[in-house]
Amino acid sequence: MASSIVEGGNKYRDYLSDGELKNTKWRNGPPSYDVVDKLFEQERTNVWAEGSVEEKVQRLLKTWEMEIVHKADPNELKTMDPNKFTISVNGRKGLTPAESAKLGGSYNIFLQTSLPENVRLYNPDDETFESSQNLFRSIFL
Structure with missing residues (x-):
């Protein structure tokens, strides 16, 4: 899945590179998705083809959820324009x-x-x- 990762990230979310983790204002520190990603992999019913629309939507939604839950500064959101959304x-x-x-x-x-x-x-x-x-x-x- 590496080719669909934008500016670093974990397997399912973008914007979680080392630089992002260090330079972002987090509500309670950087999130860790190790446990939830493992459960997701065990329980999901579909594995989308890399680069497919479904995989891109899955990545976008997981990244968006990460941002709205964990980022403290709305101006640091990257999945949307905080001035228009x-x-x-x-x-x-x-x-x-x-x-x-x-x-x-x-x-x-x-x-x-x-x-x-x-x-x-x-x-x-x-x-x-x-x-x-x-x-x-x-x-x-």
């Missing part, structure tokens, strides 16, 4: 990467809701990036 969920207002970070970022942005607070099992309005990450990391153990 917005994400919108369930018809809500589009959010820039900086606005997403203020809402707790990463997975928390996908759980924004207009449900009344008294019926929410999870209230994204009460969560920070750190608290939402702690919940997501512990809930699937």
